[in-house]
Amino acid sequence: MxxxxxxxxxxxxxxxxxxxxxxxxxxxxxxLISIGIWPTVLKNIGKVLPKIVIGINNLxxxxxxxxxxxxxxxxxxxxxxxxxFFGLIFFSFMSLMKYWALTIRKPEIxxxxxxxxxxxxxIFISPVFKYxxxxxxxxxxxxxxx
Numbered sequence: 001m002x003x004x005x006x007x008x009x010x011x012x013x014x015x016x017x018x019x020x021x022x023x024x025x026x027x028x029x030x031x032l033i034s035i036g037i038w039p040t041v042l043k044n045i046g047k048v049l050p051k052i053v054i055g056i057n058n059l060x061x062x063x064x065x066x067x068x069x070x071x072x073x074x075x076x077x078x079x080x081x082x083x084x085f086f087g088l089i090f091f092s093f094m095s096l097m098k099y100w101a102l103t104i105r106k107p108e109i110x111x112x113x114x115x116x117x118x119x120x121x122x123i124f125i126s127p128v129f130k131y132x133x134x135x136x137x138x139x140x141x142x143x144x145x146x
Contacts, residue, residue: 017121024120025113032109037102039110054103061096065089 014020032038036053040046068089076082102109 014121014123021117021120025116037106037109039113057099061092061099065092065096068092
């Protein structure tokens with residue numbers, strides 16, 4: 001009988017991998033869900049909801065950008081205030097471009113999250129690792145899994 005390499009890869013070596021994955025990804029998950037980038041595993045409404053969030057975020061950024069541009073062109077005559085509003089327009093435009101860059105890279109971000117999850121399943125927690133981790137946690141004052 002031959003040992004299957006696939007079974008060794010799929011079998012998690014870390015017994016607490018679910019808690020570790022949750023701890024490591026909780027802040028990124030909160031931010032990426034709020035902008036519609038976090039991968040969804042739900043079927044019906046779960047597939048549509050990120051698209052709605054992305055659309056709302058695009059509308060908000062575009063609203064600020066268009067409103068500020070129209071205000072500078074049609075209303076504002078003072079040069080100093082025009083320059084101040086130009087800073088807002090440039091910031092809004094760059095925010096929109098960064099958001100578009102993230103939405104274009106959504107499949108790569110999903111792949112990266114899956115890779116992190118599979119790595120945490122396969123990490124071997126040795127007694128030395130636990131000792132070093134508790135020393136660091138006690139020194140810094142962080143308490144994981146809270």
